Amino acid sequence: DDFERLVSRDLARSPNVRRLEATVEAVEDVPGGALVHLRDTGGRARVLSARWVLDSRPLGSLPAARTTLLQHFHGWFVRTARPAFDPAVVELMDFRTPQPAHGLSFGYVLPTGPCEALVEYTEFSRRTLAPDRYEAAVRHYADEVLRLGERRILATETGVIPMTDAPIARQTGASVFRIGAAGGATRPATGYTFAGLQRQTRAVADALRHGRRPLPPAAHPARSRVMDAVLLRALDSGRADGPDLFARLFTRVPMARLLRFLDGDTRLYEDLSIGLRTPVKPMLRSALELPRLPRRPFDPPPPTPPSAAPHLPPTETA
Ligand SMILES: Cc1cc2nc3c(=O)[nH]c(=O)nc-3n(C[C@H](O)[C@H](O)[C@H](O)COP(=O)(O)OP(=O)(O)OC[C@H]3O[C@@H](n4cnc5c(N)ncnc54)[C@H](O)[C@@H]3O)c2cc1C
Structure with a gap:
């Protein structure tokens, strides 16, 4: 939210930028540019004509890959009654979580103060979990591993980030490019995307400034x-x-x-x-x-079913 606020503030000050909020229904490559078919917030259909289109909408399906894992996680923004965190220390991967039969799991702690942090349970594996298993896993990590004591959940976050070795196309038409997570900015082994997509946006801005074709570069060598x-x-x-x-x-x-x-x-x-x-x-x-190894289409298995004992940490079942 902070990042979005920062960017919005800068964009609002720029005389060269006009923001339009709408749902993109299709992007059509046409000679000399592209047409973006939109539905605006009032539900009206509109068409926007552009010289270049940088499309960051998530991919509908994942391309065929040799390996596709999912980085799936659930986290709590917590406030503790007593100081429990060192604001100068981030725990990126804490492996004191119960390990699933396939893949791996870890806890993640991002403190924003001595009594506040984002505490997360993450797995790298082929299938997601039923929602109650994520809740149980974060609770186990917060209460049994970190022993936070009395704490209040202020908000939650959940996500699934594909970790794939598939090549992802960054150009879908003569004037249409994919950017960000949709344009391969996610580092396959970590799910980190911010750094890669900022390299892409910087290169695109530079290309536009110099009148070059703004194809986003590969985010990772x-x-x-x-x-x-x-x-x-x-x-x-x-x-x-x-x-x-x-x-x-x-x-x-x-x-x-x-x-x-x-x-x-x-x-x-x-x-x-x-x-x-x-x-x-x-x-x-x-x-x-x-x-x-052949590249195969990704056919996600259904989530691991709900746990019979919802307070137990997750174990992967067939
Ligand atoms: C909960 C969560 C936490 C994460 N944490 C990190 C992290 O700490 N570090 C990191 O590097 N990465 C993280 N990631 C990965 C994250 O996906 C990226 O860092 C970043 O959000 C990718 O930005 P993006 O613009 O490429 O895609 P997105 O942020 O997914 O943006 C796509 C945008 O397209 C819009 N959109 C979709 N369909 C349409 C449509 N039809 N018309 C118009 N707009 C549309 C969506 O509303 C959205 O705003 C996290 C992901 C999740 C889900």
Whole structure:
């Protein structure tokens, strides 16, 4: 919300920007530009003509991939009765959560004050969970692992971010481009998207300023995508133990370098040194088998059914 407010304020000051709120029903590539078919807030159909269109609407379905995992999570914005958080410390991956049979799970703590934080339960796996299992998992993490004591839930957030090694098209017409999560800005191995999409928007702004075609660049270099494909395969096949793998990275790679790596902002020699900190055998086996694996359409399995005992942490069932 803060980020949106900041951008809205800047846009409102710009004499070159006009904001129009509407639902896009279709984007049509036409000679010399594109037509955007809209339905405005009053329900009226309108057509907008543009030289270029940058489309960030989420993809309707995921492209065929060798590996597709889902990063699915549920979090609470909590306020505790007593100080329970260090506002200077973020817990990115706390593996003291019960591990599912497939994939991995972790807790995430983003404090905004000594008594306030976003506390989240996250899984990387093939299928989402029934809503009561997320509630049970966050409750278990907040109460049994973090032992927050008396606390109040101020708000919640839930999300599912696809982690896919599929190539994602960034151009869908002569004047129509995809950008953001829809344009492949999500780092496959982490789900982080903000950094990648800001690299894309900066490049698009620069291209427009210089009168060039504003095709958003690939948000992550090809070698990061290859490394991520190997990592996703190693996790999905069960060959690599997720908590062990990430714990090795967090303990053996200098933090500043690792954070740049997670954002897709490292150089080749840094990537290689990070690769050597992972369990080499399962990663090598996954790398060798990747080229032989077919890309398959993603057919999401139904969510794990509701738990019979809703206060237990989740376990994956068939
Ligand atoms: C709960 C949650 C937390 C996240 N946290 C992080 C994080 O901490 N760090 C990180 O890097 N990434 C995070 N992500 C990933 C996140 O998706 C991206 O960082 C970011 O939101 C992607 O921005 P985007 O503009 O590409 O897509 P979106 O934010 O999904 O924007 C797409 C926009 O298109 C609009 N839209 C859809 N259909 C239409 C239509 N037909 N007509 C008009 N408009 C339409 C939607 O309303 C939306 O505003 C998170 C995702 C979720 C769901």
